[in-house]
Amino acid sequence: MGGPQKEPAKRVRRSSSKSTRTRLADVAREAGVSIATASRALSGAAGVSLEQRQRILAIAEQLDYEHNPIGRSLRSGKTNLIGVWVESIANNSSARLVSALTDSLHSHGYDILVTEYSDDRAEDASRIRSLARRRPDYMVVLHPPRPEAFAGLVERGHQVIMISGGAAGSWSGPLISVDSFPSRRELANHLV
Numbered sequence: 001m002g003g004p005q006k007e008p009a010k011r012v013r014r015s016s017s018k019s020t021r022t023r024l025a026d027v028a029r030e031a032g033v034s035i036a037t038a039s040r041a042l043s044g045a046a047g048v049s050l051e052q053r054q055r056i057l058a059i060a061e062q063l064d065y066e067h068n069p070i071g072r073s074l075r076s077g078k079t080n081l082i083g084v085w086v087e088s089i090a091n092n093s094s095a096r097l098v099s100a101l102t103d104s105l106h107s108h109g110y111d112i113l114v115t116e117y118s119d120d121r122a123e124d125a126s127r128i129r130s131l132a133r134r135r136p137d138y139m140v141v142l143h144p145p146r147p148e149a150f151a152g153l154v155e156r157g158h159q160v161i162m163i164s165g166g167a168a169g170s171w172s173g174p175l176i177s178v179d180s181f182p183s184r185r186e187l188a189n190h191l192v
Contacts, residue, residue, distance in 0.1 A: 031056045041056035
């Protein structure tokens with residue numbers, strides 16, 4: 001036992017500092033209300049007086065409170081996310097659709113995630129899976145080169161709306177034949 005002695009392993013302590021992000025519980029505590037009341041006030045739900053709602057909103061603003069979209073999604077089963085597939089964002093028609101959807105949907109609390117088609121089938125399949133994992137409330141697919149690539153999404157319960165200027169090949173899901181800009185705005189309004 002004349003060899004060098006090993007030093008005992010040192011324990012690494014994780015930082016115990018909490019995130020500085022303001023939580024709903026912080027807003028409720030500062031306002032002197034329950035978490036449920038603070039949540040109703042911040043979401044605009046019924047059951048909170050106008051005076052109390054305004055006070056809670058002011059406190060939330062003072063504390064720089066931001067709602068947690070992941071938590072809201074878990075509770076509501078909605079992501080308030082719309083996936084949009086376009087040929088190319090540089091394409092004038094695609095850009096107008098994205099603009100109309102963004103204007104209409106954002107004013108109703110939805111965000112959009114825009115994805116472009118690829119020339120590679122495997123890459124498109126990867127992008128489709130990636131978007132599906134985000135669980136968008138709807139997927140709007142504009143003039144797809146391969147409509148059949150989206151068929152599996154409908155079979156798995158995703159809400160997919162195909163938009164095409166004509167026939168969409170073998171697509172058997174919801175199809176909107178759209179050739180005009182006003183119709184696109186109507187689509188955005190229909191989604192909300």
